[in-house]
Amino acid sequence: MADMKHLLIRICLATALFSTCTVSVTQAASSAVILMYHRFGESDQPLTNTTVVQLEDHITALQNGGYTVVSLADVLAALDGEISLPPRAVAITVDDAYRSFLMTGWPRFKAAGYSVTLFVATKSVNAGYSDFLTWDELRALQQEGVEIGAHSHGHGHYPLLSTTSLEQDLGQMAAAFDRALGTVPRVFAYPYGEAGLSDMAAVRAAGFQAGFGQHSGAVGPLANRFYLPRFALNEQYGAADRFRLVIGTLPLPVKSISPADPVLQSHPSTITLNLVSPPQNLKDVTCFGPAGDPLQASVYTNSLSINPISSFPTGRVRLNCTLQSVDRSTQGRWHWFGWQMISGFESEGVAVHPRYR
Template sequence: MRTRSSSIIVRLATGMMSGLVAFGLLMPVAVAADWASVIMYHRFGEGQHPSTNIKPEQFRDHIAELKSGKYTVLPLSEIVDRLERGEELPDRTVALTIDDAYRSVFDVAWPMLRDAELPFTIFVSTEPVDKRFSDYMTWDQLRLLRDAGVHIGHHAHTHTRLPALSPDQVMAEIKTANERFDAELGFVPAIFAYPYGAFGDEVKTVIRNAGFKAAFGQQSGVAYSGYDRFELPRFAMSENYGGIGRFRLAANALPFRVKDVTPSDNVLSRNPPIFGFTIDENYGSLKTLSCFSSSQTGGAVPIEKIGGRRVEVRVSTPFKSSRGRINCTLLGPDRRWRWFGSLFYIPNGVGR
């Protein structure tokens, strides 16, 4: 991930306000920030798909938390624009996103979000809608959402793993979906989400050249103004990872600013990867820094700290499927966690 310089003024203002609050000179307020947590869902009340489903009662708890007064829920497009311009956001800014346009979004999630008056973005792959798959929404339903102010995002045409395609094939996916969006909704979405969260340098280049303003993956982390806007992170929620405790951790998370990430490409040529990064901000003690790999069980994996800010993660077990994750966390102020995650695509024959 390549980063740009973040707003020093925003950080200084945030630190000064936090200090005044700590000494009782000001009441707690939503201080200025240059980051936001983006939450991702797929299915609602579809218990036969637990890895992508959230239970309705879990979702109600999430909405109640967001309505508690601690958070500012904004449309994803507004957050993207303000981060790109380096503008301030309220602390604990959150965006809600939903991938794939399953029918349960229309039947279960939308009525709850509509009643709560919470904005959200739904990322649509056009082929399943065109083919009228029974568990997907229809174009008529998507038009109803559009007319009600729901934001529609781009999720390619066939919902395939884009790194498995050639750049020309990826562009064909985009162009086909563009034609269908324009024909059915009257516009082409400006924000993209990678199917399965899978991307690499070649795919990112195609998406950038296709004219999108930003693209989101499925790696955990907080989006901030210096983050590469074509690999922005999201926190995925599911039955097993969607309890109110984890939701609060994600919604309250702080940015983990890093640079010089290796490997630089999320499509692996070596499995397991030689993974490392340089911390791009002074966080003080790193005693609570831990990293976890989806290929290894039993807790955190070994890390080596070099020169104060360089971190090398020692993953010894290869990823067994086409996707692999490494997540690193660091305890920050007020018991809020900093998150930095990477999601890798592992081609067939690369260590698995």
Template sequence: MNDQAVPILMYHSVATAPNDATRALSVAPEAFVEQMAQLADLGFTPVTTADLARSWRRGGPLPERPVLITFDDGYEGVHGHALPVLAKHGFAATLFVSTGWIRGAHDTGGGLDTMLDWDQVRELAAAGVEIGGHSHTHPEMDQLADDPLRFELLRCAEIITGELGTRPVSFAYPYGYSSRRVRRAVRETGYRQSLAVGNALARRRQGPYALQRVTVRRSTGADEFERLVQGRAIARNFARDRALTKGYAVVRRARQVRRKAVLSRV
């Protein structure tokens, strides 16, 4: 069985002057230009999330050096800054939108910075960018009860389908958090694959609903970027993140226990 390791890059905002809420995960436009040029120079071929999962599910071939370029949330700079660079190189990409954050009829006002509007999302889709789901209001999905969880998944899929005329097949977990229950709900909603974070290369054995990604930040320099896409020193680069994630996981488990205790007394 092919267990080729594939880098899935997780971007958020691409912006010259991001606000404080998005700064750490916002890549400068000139850095994005350089990173896409690096991918081309290193011989990587970007594919969409749907393409990768379809290949692994059916055992089909992949390019010699595949890579995925993904964007979360739906910030305006994906259209204004990233799209021209992707088009220049002929690169595929996937954008995961939180539908309640996109400007327009469904906007809940939760967006952290300037967000895309639906005309821009349609232009991205027309340019070949795969549009996937990222929930409706961007909650920690494993903290939701069953009904709100289903609402987040169904509402997101319904809005994307209504706005674009095509039902999304790929999903990315907000904050990277999932559980067996969440993954089952994502599958039952009709998504064919979904992405976590993990800060590791994706492998087929992870399964289609827990594919891992590597975070690209504003602080990611050219040398670090090359190491990330080549799978070198990832564990060292994200050691602090993993320690913090483990600590926060303890807090989140305690929350779940308290919530269950409260519900049992109701």
């Protein structure tokens, strides 16, 4: 099937039928849910931990619910229209390369036959902290099939860095990967999921294929390739009911958002989502602000206009819009679009760099 799609695209590109083919390719492209874990079985760190019981329950839910775990590379190929994904495709990512991934997480994912992408911040590994995996261990994991992704060098908040520091960080990271693994990853996860437009541009310019945040939502062909969502899982958000809900989610076909830059210049009086061929029941969408508070939204044919009346708190803030599907083939599943912004020019008490003002 994948070969057929490849062939179709090659024929399209080689002929004058490109406009017709673009429609076929877009329809053939699939959606996926990307999960993000950090630690496993480390109950003293509940904000980043998933318990062993939860993890085993997640794997059971994936195995019994008709899901197919795919690699992140396959998700990106599908977003490019190069391959089709199965209807319930899920990709697994793990951030930071904590030791508990090797000891507790990977053996269970491996036994289930699942692909995993591990996003590594190189400075922590270079430093040899006992909590983190070593380069030898990462090489061994790579040989077992774990894809290594990039997660910066110093794990800093990118919007807080000057352009020079940001480029230095990307350069040090690439050098460390090259030295230790002989290759530089092609996918990048922003530390804390924080990125403004210029950070995304820098990651793109450094040669990466895609950038990942830490906001919720399913991915589809229209998603911003340098700010892709991932569902964060921890002890609180990894509960069985929520897990079963998120793995079944579908994208909302959002083409663009305004304001476009996640580093906000002021409190937005309106946030506009522009959609392409939205679900027929778009009027039933509900959007939530950072405190989980429902936001007033005006629904138009191809757009949503959201009015956050009260001010956002300073720091990372998230917007979530959800809509239950009424289509026969996906009935009961939820369309989910999420977005993370930085409000008040500050994150965790530190000012964003003046390049954003």
